[in-house]
Amino acid sequence: MIDKSLRIPKRIKRSDQIVESVKRWVAQNKMQPGDRLPNERELMEQFDCSKGTVREALKSLEVQGLVSIRTGPNGGALLERVPYEKASELLRNFLHFEQPSGPDIYALRTLVEPEIAMLATPRLSPDDLNALVKLVEKCEEEPETFDERLSQRIAELDFHVLLAQRCGNAMLAFIGRFVNDMIRDLVIFKKSALPEQREFSCANIAYHKQLIEAFREGKAELARDLMYEHMKSAEHFNKELEGRLNQYFLGVTN
Amino acid sequence: MIDKSLRIPKRIKRSDQIVESVKRWVAQNKMQPGDRLPNERELMEQFDCSKGTVREALKSLEVQGLVSIRTGPNGGALLERVPYEKASELLRNFLHFEQPSGPDIYALRTLVEPEIAMLATPRLSPDDLNALVKLVEKCEEEPETFDERLSQRIAELDFHVLLAQRCGNAMLAFIGRFVNDMIRDLVIFKKSALPEQREFSCANIAYHKQLIEAFREGKAELARDLMYEHMKSAEHFNKELEGRLNQYFLGVTN
DNA sequence: CTAGATTTGTTCGTATGTATC
DNA sequence: TGATACATACGAACAAATCTA
Numbered sequence: 001m002i003d004k005s006l007r008i009p010k011r012i013k014r015s016d017q018i019v020e021s022v023k024r025w026v027a028q029n030k031m032q033p034g035d036r037l038p039n040e041r042e043l044m045e046q047f048d049c050s051k052g053t054v055r056e057a058l059k060s061l062e063v064q065g066l067v068s069i070r071t072g073p074n075g076g077a078l079l080e081r082v083p084y085e086k087a088s089e090l091l092r093n094f095l096h097f098e099q100p101s102g103p104d105i106y107a108l109r110t111l112v113e114p115e116i117a118m119l120a121t122p123r124l125s126p127d128d129l130n131a132l133v134k135l136v137e138k139c140e141e142e143p144e145t146f147d148e149r150l151s152q153r154i155a156e157l158d159f160h161v162l163l164a165q166r167c168g169n170a171m172l173a174f175i176g177r178f179v180n181d182m183i184r185d186l187v188i189f190k191k192s193a194l195p196e197q198r199e200f201s202c203a204n205i206a207y208h209k210q211l212i213e214a215f216r217e218g219k220a221e222l223a224r225d226l227m228y229e230h231m232k233s234a235e236h237f238n239k240e241l242e243g244r245l246n247q248y249f250l251g252v253t254n
Numbered sequence: 255m256i257d258k259s260l261r262i263p264k265r266i267k268r269s270d271q272i273v274e275s276v277k278r279w280v281a282q283n284k285m286q287p288g289d290r291l292p293n294e295r296e297l298m299e300q301f302d303c304s305k306g307t308v309r310e311a312l313k314s315l316e317v318q319g320l321v322s323i324r325t326g327p328n329g330g331a332l333l334e335r336v337p338y339e340k341a342s343e344l345l346r347n348f349l350h351f352e353q354p355s356g357p358d359i360y361a362l363r364t365l366v367e368p369e370i371a372m373l374a375t376p377r378l379s380p381d382d383l384n385a386l387v388k389l390v391e392k393c394e395e396e397p398e399t400f401d402e403r404l405s406q407r408i409a410e411l412d413f414h415v416l417l418a419q420r421c422g423n424a425m426l427a428f429i430g431r432f433v434n435d436m437i438r439d440l441v442i443f444k445k446s447a448l449p450e451q452r453e454f455s456c457a458n459i460a461y462h463k464q465l466i467e468a469f470r471e472g473k474a475e476l477a478r479d480l481m482y483e484h485m486k487s488a489e490h491f492n493k494e495l496e497g498r499l500n501q502y503f504l505g506v507t508n
Numbered sequence: 509c510t511a512g513a514t515t516t517g518t519t520c521g522t523a524t525g526t527a528t529c
Numbered sequence: 530t531g532a533t534a535c536a537t538a539c540g541a542a543c544a545a546a547t548c549t550a
Contacts, residue, residue, distance in 0.1 A: 023504040023505065024504070024505050026504055027350070027503070027504040027505030028505060033351065040535095050518090050519090052518070052519075055536095056313070059310070059313060059314075059317075060313075060317045063313075063314045063317040063318060064317060064344060064347050065344075065347060065348070066347055066504075069535090069536075070527080070535085070536090076535080081351040082347050082348040082350070082351060084348070086348070087344065087345060087347070087348035090318060090319075090341065090344040090345070091341060091344070091345060091428075093318050093319060093320055093336050093341070094319070094336040094338070094340070094341035094428070095424060095425065095428075096281070096336070097287060097335040097336060098424035098425075098427075098428070099424065100423065100424040100425050104423045104424060104425060104426070105425070107369075107423060107426070108423065108425050108426055108429075111365065111366070111369050111426075112365070115361075115365050169354065169358045169361060169362065170349060170352035170353065170354040170358060171349065171352075171354050171358060171359070171362050171433075172358075172361070172362055172365075173352075174345075174348070174349075174352070175362075175429065179425075248281070249281070250277045250278070250280055250281040251277065251278050251281030251282060267536095267537075268537080268538075269537090269538095293514095293515065293516085294515080294516070295515090303538080303539085304538060304539040304540065305539085305540080305541095306537090306538065306539070306540090307537085307538065307539080309516085309517080310537095310538095312516095323516070323517095324515085324516080324546090324547080325514090325515060325516040325517070325545070325546045325547060326514070326515060326516075326545095326546055326547030326548055327513070327514045327515065327547065327548045327549075328514085328515085328547090328548070329514080329515050329516060329546085329547070329548090330515070330516075331516095510550100511549100511550090512548105512549090512550090513547100513548085513549080513550100514546100514547085514548080514549100515545105515546085515547085515548100516544105516545085516546075516547095517543100517544075517545070517546085518542100518543080518544070518545090519541105519542085519543080519544095520540100520541085520542080520543095521539105521540090521541090522538100522539085522540090523537100523538085523539080524536100524537080524538080524539100525535105525536085525537075525538100526534100526535090526536085526537100527533100527534090527535085527536100528532100528533080528534085528535100529531100529532090529533080529534105
């Protein structure tokens with residue numbers, strides 16, 4: 001039998017056309033988050049279709065994270081800055097079937113983090129540096145319970161997420177945050193990626209301290225090189241994370 | 255007035271709960287693309303809700319690219335491998351508001367492409383090499399119309415997309431393809447990024463030929479270094495692409 | 509090719525919760 | 530506080546698509 005799933009729908013759905021039109025309209029008019037879309041009545045007139053079709057299109061835009069729909073008077077569809085969490089969720093849907101391996105994740109991290117560190121160096125505020133110091137201090141306490149060890153591991157990752165958010169390159173920031181989020185999810189839900197705990201976390205703390213020093217002195221190239229060493233070390237400590245990671249992209253609820 | 259869009263809805267919508275449950279179910283049972291989800295009636299019973307609510311949940315999964323829905327006997331929601339185009343579209347929604355600049359895009363490209371070239375080197379089949387050669391030959395013809403010049407520029411980008419698809423790291427493959435797709439969209443719709451046409455395309459052809467040679471001889475490190483030079487050159491030629499690129503993420507229809 | 513079975517798709521009406529004014 | 534506007538959810542009936550005999 002012919003694989004039916006390969007067939008292309010005869011007609012493009014009306015609601016999808018509306019979604020496309022609304023997107024183009026938002027882009028061309030440079031609408032900003034918080035701006036209101038036309039209400040249902042106006043959209044019905046503009047696209048000459050029923051209320052249900054308009055609602056379906058708005059629902060689609062909502063799932064994509066582009067609008068939020070408010071109830072009450074003066075309610076309706078508000079344009080929304082797509083939250084990181086939404087983009088992350090949708091990219092995880094894609095990766096669920098692509099099944100990247102543990103080494104794949106760490107390889108990307110090793111590639112991306114040094115560049116992030118270099119770009120972030122001149123952009124870190126005193127507050128940022130303080131936050132980084134606090135995260136390192138949290139990792140230095142002697143962990144007594146498993147939960148404490150876990151939250152230290154997460155603090156270690158938050159260090160990198162903060163750098164990613166400051167690197168000034170929107171795409172690199174997204175990738176950096178996404179990679180560290182994936183590792184965080186694996187740490188929490190698979191309870192793996194906690195290998196060689198003592199030696200590993202000591203190495204991490206040492207690297208983080210050196211990195212903060214480089215940031216303070218504005219030495220971007222040094223930060224990049226330190227970060228590269230740090231990532232190579234992390235890659236090494238997590239070498240046994242070999243298996244394919246299916247059931248952890250779709251399955252994790254953030 | 256307080257920004258209402260920041261408020262969190264008190265109750266999580268029923269249909270969103272169903273979406274989460276279905277995702278977890280798919281992940282835990284290691285369902286594969288092509289597998290059928292329970293039909294509407296069964297889902298209504300399982301989640302004790304109305305047909306409308308189930309349909310809303312299925313619609314959400316459809317927008318996310320996870321299922322396709324067919325009518326008729328043996329119809330229903332089929333699990334789909336999320337297509338690259340879907341993931342790309344959803345990530346562009348996010349980036350629309352982040353507004354990466356032209357240099358941001360090229361900086362990421364310069365970071366990622368050398369690694370892709372290195373990883374792809376031992377993975378290219380003879381067919382792949384032939385395809386790469388064909389793409390270069392297409393770029394060598396003397397362009398007579400603007401459309402021909404455009405399609406040559408696209409062939410140049412397809413060279414990189416093919417490498418990305420062969421690099422063996424699912425995430426790096428996605429990023430590589432996505433970056434080159436963004437540049438392609440800019441070339442087509444903004445009709446910019448066609449600077450210094452002659453000199454630029456000659457340089458590209460030369461690099462691509464050297465790359466193919468490195469691939470043939472299996473010299474991965476050489477391929478990486480060549481690609482880095484190639485990207486630095488492309489970055490330089492496209493330096494004037496400075497402006498923010500809003501209205502081109504949402505607006506482009508693929 | 510037709511007829512019927514099966515499953516999704518659409519459209520009503522109604523009720524209820526919730527936010528706004 | 531109460532009226533209003535909108536979203537959410539339910540149920541039932543009907544329409545359309547698609548497969549099979």
